Amino acid sequence: MKLLLLLCLMDCFLAIAQTSSGTFNVLNYGAMADGISDDSKAFMAAWKAACSFTGGVKLLIPKGTYLVGPVKFDGPCRNVSSITVSMEGYMKASTNLSKYVSGDDWIQFGWVHHLTLTGGGTFDGQGALSWPFNECSKTEKCRVLPSSIKFVYTEHTVMNSIKSLNSKFFHIVLLGCKNFWGSNIVAQAPSDSPNTDGFHIERSLGVNIYNSVITTGDDCISIGQSNEQVVISGITCGPGHGISVGSLGRYENEGDVKGLLIKDCTLSGTANGLRIKTWKNSPGKSSVSNLTFQNIILNSVANPIIIDQAYCPYADCSSKVPSLVSIRDIIFSDIRGTSTTPVAVTLKCSSGVPCENVNLHDVHLRYVGGSPTIAECLNVQATYSGTQLPLPCN
Ligand SMILES: *[C@@H]1O[C@H](CO)[C@@H](O)[C@H](O)[C@H]1NC(C)=O
Ligand SMILES: *[C@@H]1O[C@H](CO)[C@@H](O)[C@H](O)[C@H]1NC(C)=O
Numbered sequence: 001m002k003l004l005l006l007l008c009l010m011d012c013f014l015a016i017a018q019t020s021s022g023t024f025n026v027l028n029y030g031a032m033a034d035g036i037s038d039d040s041k042a043f044m045a046a047w048k049a050a051c052s053f054t055g056g057v058k059l060l061i062p063k064g065t066y067l068v069g070p071v072k073f074d075g076p077c078r079n080v081s082s083i084t085v086s087m088e089g090y091m092k093a094s095t096n097l098s099k100y101v102s103g104d105d106w107i108q109f110g111w112v113h114h115l116t117l118t119g120g121g122t123f124d125g126q127g128a129l130s131w132p133f134n135e136c137s138k139t140e141k142c143r144v145l146p147s148s149i150k151f152v153y154t155e156h157t158v159m160n161s162i163k164s165l166n167s168k169f170f171h172i173v174l175l176g177c178k179n180f181w182g183s184n185i186v187a188q189a190p191s192d193s194p195n196t197d198g199f200h201i202e203r204s205l206g207v208n209i210y211n212s213v214i215t216t217g218d219d220c221i222s223i224g225q226s227n228e229q230v231v232i233s234g235i236t237c238g239p240g241h242g243i244s245v246g247s248l249g250r251y252e253n254e255g256d257v258k259g260l261l262i263k264d265c266t267l268s269g270t271a272n273g274l275r276i277k278t279w280k281n282s283p284g285k286s287s288v289s290n291l292t293f294q295n296i297i298l299n300s301v302a303n304p305i306i307i308d309q310a311y312c313p314y315a316d317c318s319s320k321v322p323s324l325v326s327i328r329d330i331i332f333s334d335i336r337g338t339s340t341t342p343v344a345v346t347l348k349c350s351s352g353v354p355c356e357n358v359n360l361h362d363v364h365l366r367y368v369g370g371s372p373t374i375a376e377c378l379n380v381q382a383t384y385s386g387t388q389l390p391l392p393c394n
């Protein structure tokens, strides 16, 4: 009797849950899916309906080609318990830059909780037409082009089985996110495309990115200021500029970066492998601590391991003021492969705040040119254990 009652209770519960779940198909909100008409309004309308619903909801973007301009999928969705965006189509970004008003990115998910973005679809930023307008590699006073997929202050987000192609700027951006899991993501742009970072992470807590393939013109993954508990694993990267912490220390009031684990990755043909870079002449103090790089294969990488605290890509940085970003408790463990330059390990820390407790364990990096690799160090307190190729500098 009790069991029956319990079963009934569960049934009733399920029945309620089912009636309060809804699927919102963009085709029912006016999307043309012809790749020519602008479907932005239809997408926003479908999102608005989904976001106003009660219970678990699904925004469905079925197979088909969609042309869309900047779209904001913003919450809060107060009565929604979870929201799945099933992106099964091929989405093309509008190439008309005047549609992106200042600071707009292309597809934004903001202030939503329990969001899943999945479906095997492709976000094509159509960046090739915009890249010539990117001056940011040459000058500070540049127009920042729209990034493709941006998560802003989302909590409990899952992103998987998504492809991002030829972003105008960064492919995927996390800003102020809490608990993010990204997997089976492909981000792809030509090796000479400017600022097409695969992932850029900033002000986030609890980020896991794994089993993904990133080939771009800039960093595969860049970890900016104020991040905590970031785990990156199973990433195949290259070409591109590698995995980078920073650049940091460019602006005032930047937050610390701490608790970062990067493991089981392979980087091939990248400009850098594992990099920490901070600007010289930083206006404020911040720190980088508790970083572990473990079991990483670097194939034909120009700067396999590099800490650079005198970063300054523009011509007008003659300042002699050192970086004020302190770096400590860093482990490089089981790092092996080949370097395309003789200097395979660069630990160039700041004269203002020398690096503390940098540990290299089992590092084996051969120069493809034949002669032995070397290490260059400045203002660093480092310890070594296990295999060391190059030999430690000291
Ligand atoms: C949430 O649901 C409650 C109760 O059904 C309703 O009164 C309220 O208007 C809903 N809020 C939103 C934002 O839809
Ligand atoms: C580009 O977008 C702007 C703003 O929406 C619009 O006024 C203009 O006509 C568009 N240009 C083209 C070539 O479509």
Ligand SMILES: *[C@@H]1O[C@H](CO)[C@@H](O)[C@H](O)[C@H]1NC(C)=O
Pocket: 228, 229, 230, 231, 258, 259, 260, 261, 290
């Ligand atoms: C260091 O970072 C790792 C990875 O985020 C974390 O699991 C660990 O608790 C951190 N250790 C300390 C002492 O904060």
